[in-house]
Structure formats: C-alpha cells, structure tokens
Amino acid sequence: MLFLLILFCWGPAVVTSSQVWPLYSTPRKTVTLSSYGGHVFQEKGVWNYSTMLLREDMGVLILGARGTIFALDLNNITHKKAMVKWEVIPSMRTSCSFKGRDFETECLNYIRILHKMSDGRMYVCGTNAFDPTCDYMSYTDGNLILENNQYDGRGKCPFDPFQRSASELVDGQLYSATTVNFMGTKPVIMRSFNSTIQTEVSASWLWDPTFVGMKHVAEGEENPEGDDDKIYLFFSEVSMEYDSYKTLAVSRVARVCKGDLGGQLTLVRKWTSFQKARLDCSLPETKLPVLIQDVFLFCPGNWSTCVFYGVFTPQTVLSQYSTVCAYRIQDIREVFSKGKFKTMVNIDNNLKWITYYGDVPDPRPGACINNDARQKGFFKSLDLPDKTLLFIRDRPLMDQAVEPPSKQPLLVKKGAAFTSIVVASTTALDGSIHQVMFIGTASGSVLKAVNYDGETVIIEEVQLFARSEPVKILRLSSTVGQLYAGSDVAAVQMPLSACDYYTSCMDCVLARDPYCGWDLISNSCVAVNSILPDSHSEVVQSLRDGNASHCPAVESTKTITFFYPGNTVSLLCEPGSNLAQVQWHVNGHPVENSNVYQIQHNTLLILNASESDAGHYNCTSVETIKGVDYVTQTVTYELRLGNFMQSIFLALTVLVIILTLILLALVIWNFYKGYLSFSKCLNNNKESLSGSTANIAS
Known part of the structure; x- marks a missing residue:
C-alpha cells in the first residue's frame, strides 16, 4: 500500500497541503428518532427495506422489500394501507441454489426497481432468485395489484440482490445501469422498451463498475443551442488512467443523450454519445481517489442551475473520513463539450492512457444533436459520420476531471462512512434560501447539515436505526416535509425539522437551523414557515453568525447536596451541546485537576471530601460561535456537610x-x-x- 501511495504521488494530486477543511465536523446535537417525532415501520418476517417510490399524488410511500411491496401512509408510515407479496416459486429457488447461490439469502426476490409510469401504474422489478423479472403494478381502491405479466428483467435489474445498480424512467423509456449475466461480470448501460440501445462491450467503456445513481436533466426544453436532454450516470470503476501495480478505483460521471439512436454502420444499437470523466473530491490523510456512494440532483431553477451532491468514502481502511462534494452541471458540461480526450497508446509494450492532442472530428464526438449539427445536415445520431463514431468508440474518457467549485468539499467528517444523501431547500426568516443536506451513515444515523458561505454546520445527528444497521436509502418529500429512510431491518420517517426539541432561546438560535426561530412572545422555538409575515420582529434567528445576544440570559438551576467527610462527591454537569465546553468554579474560583478535584467527562469529582470542601460549585456550559462565547446552561450546587x-x-x-x-x-x-x-x-x-x-x- 505504501508503494501505491508513493507511486500515486507522481500522478494528478487529489489533495494539497494548502487546503483548509471545514471546522464543524461534529454534530451540534445528538438526537434519538423518538425525540425527533419520527416513526418506524417493519413487518414481521420481512427484511431489506431498500427501494422506495414516493407517490405524493396518492399520498403513499411505495416501499420495496424482500418478497414484499408495501403502500404506506406518507404522513405516518406506521399506517400500512396495502401490501402485496411477490415471492420466488420453489423450483426457481432450488435451481438458484444448485447454481451455487445461497438458498436462504440470495435465492429470494429482492425488489430493486420502482418507477411511476405516465398512466399512473408502476414499473417494478425484482432479482427473483438470480432471474431478474419485471412487472406492472397499480394502487387502486386501497389495494396494491401486480398484473402478473412478468417480463425479462435482464439488463434492467441486477441478478445479485447485493450488487448495486441504477435506473431512471424517462418519457416511457427505462434507462438502466446493471449487469446482464448470472455471474455479474458483464456491465451495461441500457435503454429499454421501444428502442434498445446499450454500451459497447469494452474495458475502455466500463471496467468493473459499481453503479451508484442515474439522473435525468431536461436540458432540451430551454437550451438556446437546441441541445438534447441528458441522462447522467454516477459510478466508480477500476482506473485505466493511472499506472499502478495494484487495483485502483476512481469515481466517474458519464452521460448519454436521450435522443441517441446509435450509429448506422458503426456503433449500431450502441451509444454514440457515451462519455465519462473522473470526479474529484478531496479527502484528508490520503491521496487515493475517494469513491462515490450516492448522488442527489438539486435544481432550484431551470436545468442550468442544477447541482449534483455526492457522498464519498475512502477506498482504504487507513482513512476514516467521508466527504460531501457538489458539482455544477455547467462544470460537467464544460468538461464533456470542450475538454480534451484521453487516448490509448503502446509504450514499451505497455498500453497507457495519455492526453490526445490530435485533430478532433466535426461534429464533435460524444455530442448530442444540436442546432449546429442540424445546420450541417446531421438530424439524428444515425446521420453521424464514421470518423466521429470511431473516435468516441475508442476514446470515451475525458482527460480533465470534474471538480467541485473552489476545488473544496462541502463537508469532511471522521467516523461512520456516509452512505446516502438528499437535499432540501428552505427559506429563512430574512428571505434567504438555504440547501439542507440530510446524509445517511453506516452507523444508522442521519446528519442534518447546512453550508453558510463556505462554513458547513452539522445541526443534528438523528439516530434512526441500531448502530449496526446502515442507512441504505433516503427519500425526501417536500410536500409533506418528511424524510424517509430504509435499512435491512426497518423503514423510518422523520420530519425535516423538530423545532420544539429546543426548549431555550439560546439553544434554538445557536442551532442555526434555517427551519427554526425563537419566538420571544410565546417563549418557544417555532417553525419559521408558520410565522406570520408581520411578526418577524418578535422572532430571533441568526444563521450565518449564530448571534444569540438577543436571547435572555440562561437561568441557573440550584441543587443542595449533602456530603460526609472521607467520601467522594460526584457533581454532574451536562454540556448544552456537543460543541459546548464545561467550566467548573468553586466559590467563584476556577476548578483545576488536583489531588482534591478531578474532572472526568464533565463530571466534577471531589476526592476524600472534608469540611473545607463545603461551598458553592458552579458549572457553566459555554458554546463559542464566531469567536463569541455564549452560556447555554448553568448548574449550581450548594455542598453542605451532612449530620452524622x-x-x-x-x-x-x-x-x-x-x-x-x-x-x-x-x-x-x-x-x-x-x-x-x-x-x-x-x-x-x-x-x-x-x-x-x-x-x-x-
């Protein structure tokens, strides 16, 4: 591994020593799901709640699990409205087992695809004991109904229930990224239904990929250049551009054009627009590329404002950091439409990928049909010349990597690996709009984080599942203001905010939650979207600065405690948040560790107490925001000598x-x-x- 690190230093640097990492990598609060007002759904004997489809038009969450599909109330998922079983017939399960797969775990039907059709029905696919199968399903009169007209799911749904895949249904066409064989060794990116088209079988196109997510961007609706819609795919794969004696993986973004029909003589029924580029996201303590685990498409306006949020983890156990990076669609578009290509050359009998400096054919290889192509007589991909198609067939990889703005991540955190992400948008009290990231972790929790002018604050960490149960999927409903998560053992929902969790002005304001503000009239932490426009002056909220100076001073709680000579006295003090520091004073003087006083986990221990230790002990919880100290909690103990x-x-x-x-x-x-x-x-x-x-x- 050390050799690999040294060798990689000669390649493009991913991390530089001058980079500054976000300071707030510790969640301010650690919260349980019950205290956050969440709900848990699980059905006895059912496992793997990892596929979700929001049907806000019907008020239900369609939840795919192992052998079962549920329709749950969007407002409270503990209310099961309907369910339907889709299990494997015994003979298929036996056949799967004879082929070397585990009878108890692998040879079952795991629901992996759920999409809404234009006619209101749903398209659903399952692994079906390593024989992927698809069907149509409807939710009518409170019942989930499978049509039982089963279709071949190869190329749409994975064979292996534990192999990752991605899919998107666009204008009646299913775009999918998975494998097409029982062994899971033949990856493919395919468009199905009316006109089947797929990737070339070549290591330069896909080399042992792990598919993560697929997103449709309706660029063609408002593009002034008359360009086409794009399907973006995010995945990691074995690197082809770095020289290494060990397997090195990299993160990728690829795209194809929605209107791609393949070539006439070259790339027949193959993508003529497939291009891919490396995704860079910096991570401390390593120069190895990080691997993407999930992606979320956020578009506040038209297509040109779209941003992809991705979560990344290291590919070595030597690093315990995960990171979040955001990529503007314009930056991705720039790499594909104007960047240089890589090409394979033979150097000393070794094939290497280097930057291509030769002539590039016109029309540009990999480009969609746009106004410029139409003016030259190319109205569809079937019209493209062979020189353009041969070029992109042999050179699908771009030379330049896609980087986040300022080449910096939004968040870097040590601890449990990130697994998933969704992003919500909300308007603060002053009218500013903020993107709130909800990040799932391998320890079964969700981090709620916001970036304020380059400073990312983790507002809360909500524990959804047991710490051994990773979050496998996150879905967001802005309509009902709820977040939904799935794991192997259960599905949960939680509100996007729980303002009433904060019981003091100081705690509410220092949370810097754009959803919440402190109402000075009602003395409560309230949802900002519920505040009347003319009552803003009575509500305190400070997101960028965390200024809580308008809050009244925190009241102290007093406890009288008796002690007896020779005993050890224990005085408890809980900090106001994970970011707060506890300070102890006795009779107005700071307490320091000595033979008499020991501070352990914020608790003050008075060893071998004597009569002289009687007095007033004061504990204050102090939180520092932007260089300003705020007292968030005060506890006073009056220590008295007890009567024997x-x-x-x-x-x-x-x-x-x-x-x-x-x-x-x-x-x-x-x-x-x-x-x-x-x-x-x-x-x-x-x-x-x-x-x-x-x-x-x-």
Missing part, C-alpha cells in the same frame, strides 16, 4: 421499611401458595377461643 446522627437515623428508617416490605411479601406469598388462608385463620381462632372457654368452665 441524622444519617444514622435515616439509614435505620430505611432498613425498617425494607424489612417490613420483605415480611409483607412473605405473608402474601404464603397466602398465594395456600399455606395460609383466611378460613384456617378463623378456624384456628375459633378453636383457640373454644379451648379457652372450656378451660374457664372447668
């Missing part, structure tokens, strides 16, 4: 109470077992009384 005789009396009292309870429990137990009964007691009393009377008479 009082303590003995209290201990004896407690002992008597305990003994009484034990005796009472024994009596009840004897009655329960029948050893004692009221009738026996009465008879015994009568016999005793009769005996006594007889004795008196005699």
Whole structure:
C-alpha cells in the first residue's frame, strides 16, 4: 500500500497541503428518532427495506422489500394501507441454489426497481432468485395489484440482490445501469422498451463498475443551442488512467443523450454519445481517489442551475473520513463539450492512457444533436459520420476531471462512512434560501447539515436505526416535509425539522437551523414557515453568525447536596451541546485537576471530601460561535456537610421499611401458595377461643 501511495504521488494530486477543511465536523446535537417525532415501520418476517417510490399524488410511500411491496401512509408510515407479496416459486429457488447461490439469502426476490409510469401504474422489478423479472403494478381502491405479466428483467435489474445498480424512467423509456449475466461480470448501460440501445462491450467503456445513481436533466426544453436532454450516470470503476501495480478505483460521471439512436454502420444499437470523466473530491490523510456512494440532483431553477451532491468514502481502511462534494452541471458540461480526450497508446509494450492532442472530428464526438449539427445536415445520431463514431468508440474518457467549485468539499467528517444523501431547500426568516443536506451513515444515523458561505454546520445527528444497521436509502418529500429512510431491518420517517426539541432561546438560535426561530412572545422555538409575515420582529434567528445576544440570559438551576467527610462527591454537569465546553468554579474560583478535584467527562469529582470542601460549585456550559462565547446552561450546587446522627437515623428508617416490605411479601406469598388462608385463620381462632372457654368452665 505504501508503494501505491508513493507511486500515486507522481500522478494528478487529489489533495494539497494548502487546503483548509471545514471546522464543524461534529454534530451540534445528538438526537434519538423518538425525540425527533419520527416513526418506524417493519413487518414481521420481512427484511431489506431498500427501494422506495414516493407517490405524493396518492399520498403513499411505495416501499420495496424482500418478497414484499408495501403502500404506506406518507404522513405516518406506521399506517400500512396495502401490501402485496411477490415471492420466488420453489423450483426457481432450488435451481438458484444448485447454481451455487445461497438458498436462504440470495435465492429470494429482492425488489430493486420502482418507477411511476405516465398512466399512473408502476414499473417494478425484482432479482427473483438470480432471474431478474419485471412487472406492472397499480394502487387502486386501497389495494396494491401486480398484473402478473412478468417480463425479462435482464439488463434492467441486477441478478445479485447485493450488487448495486441504477435506473431512471424517462418519457416511457427505462434507462438502466446493471449487469446482464448470472455471474455479474458483464456491465451495461441500457435503454429499454421501444428502442434498445446499450454500451459497447469494452474495458475502455466500463471496467468493473459499481453503479451508484442515474439522473435525468431536461436540458432540451430551454437550451438556446437546441441541445438534447441528458441522462447522467454516477459510478466508480477500476482506473485505466493511472499506472499502478495494484487495483485502483476512481469515481466517474458519464452521460448519454436521450435522443441517441446509435450509429448506422458503426456503433449500431450502441451509444454514440457515451462519455465519462473522473470526479474529484478531496479527502484528508490520503491521496487515493475517494469513491462515490450516492448522488442527489438539486435544481432550484431551470436545468442550468442544477447541482449534483455526492457522498464519498475512502477506498482504504487507513482513512476514516467521508466527504460531501457538489458539482455544477455547467462544470460537467464544460468538461464533456470542450475538454480534451484521453487516448490509448503502446509504450514499451505497455498500453497507457495519455492526453490526445490530435485533430478532433466535426461534429464533435460524444455530442448530442444540436442546432449546429442540424445546420450541417446531421438530424439524428444515425446521420453521424464514421470518423466521429470511431473516435468516441475508442476514446470515451475525458482527460480533465470534474471538480467541485473552489476545488473544496462541502463537508469532511471522521467516523461512520456516509452512505446516502438528499437535499432540501428552505427559506429563512430574512428571505434567504438555504440547501439542507440530510446524509445517511453506516452507523444508522442521519446528519442534518447546512453550508453558510463556505462554513458547513452539522445541526443534528438523528439516530434512526441500531448502530449496526446502515442507512441504505433516503427519500425526501417536500410536500409533506418528511424524510424517509430504509435499512435491512426497518423503514423510518422523520420530519425535516423538530423545532420544539429546543426548549431555550439560546439553544434554538445557536442551532442555526434555517427551519427554526425563537419566538420571544410565546417563549418557544417555532417553525419559521408558520410565522406570520408581520411578526418577524418578535422572532430571533441568526444563521450565518449564530448571534444569540438577543436571547435572555440562561437561568441557573440550584441543587443542595449533602456530603460526609472521607467520601467522594460526584457533581454532574451536562454540556448544552456537543460543541459546548464545561467550566467548573468553586466559590467563584476556577476548578483545576488536583489531588482534591478531578474532572472526568464533565463530571466534577471531589476526592476524600472534608469540611473545607463545603461551598458553592458552579458549572457553566459555554458554546463559542464566531469567536463569541455564549452560556447555554448553568448548574449550581450548594455542598453542605451532612449530620452524622441524622444519617444514622435515616439509614435505620430505611432498613425498617425494607424489612417490613420483605415480611409483607412473605405473608402474601404464603397466602398465594395456600399455606395460609383466611378460613384456617378463623378456624384456628375459633378453636383457640373454644379451648379457652372450656378451660374457664372447668
């Protein structure tokens, strides 16, 4: 590995020592799903809740799992509206097992594709015991109905339920990126249904790829150059451009044109517009390229404003950092439409990829049919000349990498690997618009983060699943303001914000959550979108600066604590947030670690306490934002010397109470077992009384 690092330094540098990493890589708050107002859905015996389709037009979340599809209420996914089973027939499962696949895990039907059709039906595909199959499904009158007209899913859905794939349904055509054979060794990017077209079978096109996401950008609607819509694909694959004795993977973005029909003689029924480029995203402690895990397309306006948000993880266990990078569509377009190509040459009997400096044919290889091409007599890809098609067939890789703006990531964080991302947009109190990132992790949590003028703040980390259950999918509904997540064991939903979680002005404002502000009239943290326009002056929100100076001072809580000489006294103090620092004072003087005082995990320990240790102990939680200190919490302890005789009396009292309870429990137990009964007691009393009377008479 060390040799690989040294060797890679001779190639294009991914990390430079001058880069400055975002400071706020620690979530300000760590929150449970229940305290955030979330919901959990799971069905007994069903696993792998990892495919989702939002049907906001029907008010349901279509959830694909292993052998089952659910329709859940968008507002509360614990309300199951419908479900349908789609399981593997026994003979197919047995056949799958005979071919070497695991009968209990792999030879089942994992739902991997869910898309909405133009007629309201849904297109659904499953792995079906390594025989991928597709069908149409409808949700009518509260029922999920599969048509049971099953279609071959090869090239659309993966064979292997644990192999990643991507797909998109555009204008009645299914675009998919997966493998087309049982062994999963033949990758393909395909357009199905009316006109099938796919990638060339060549390592220079795809080399052991891991497909991550596919996105459609409707560029053709408003492009002044008369360009076509694009389908963008994000994946990682084995590198072909670096010299290395070890396998090195890189992240890629590729694109094809929606109107591509293939070539007439060359690239027949193959993409004539397939191009790919390296995606760069810097990461500390390594110069190895990071690998993309998920992508989200965010378009605040028309196509030219679109931004792709990607989460990346390292390809070596030596690094524990994950990162988020954003890419403008104009920068990607620039690389494909104006960048140089790479070409393969033979140097000393070794094939190497180098920058191509020769002539580039006209029309430009890989370009869609636009106004310029039409003026030259090329109205569809079938009209393109062979020199253009031969060029792009042999040189689909661009020389220049796509980089984020300023060549900097939005967020770098050490810890659990990032797995998924979605991005929401919201308007703050001052009218500014902010993009809020929700990032799934391998430890089952979601990070909520916002970038303010280059400074990324992680507002909260919400624990959705057990720490051993990674977040496998995230979906966002802006209509109902909810986030949906899936894992192997369950699906959950949570609101995009939970302002009422913050109970003080200081805590609410320092959260810097664009969804929330502190109402000085009601003394509560409220949702900004629920505030009336003329009442802004009564609400405090400071996102870029985190200025909480308008908040009233935090009230101190006081506790009287008794201690006895020779004991160790423990005084608890919880910081106001993960970013806060705890400060201890005794009788107005700072506390420092010594033979008497020890501060462990913010708790003050007074060792071998004596009479001189009585006094006032004050704990303050201080959070620093933009160089300004804010006291977010204050706790005061009045430590008093306890009375020894009082303590003995209290201990004896407690002992008597305990003994009484034990005796009472024994009596009840004897009655329960029948050893004692009221009738026996009465008879015994009568016999005793009769005996006594007889004795008196005699």
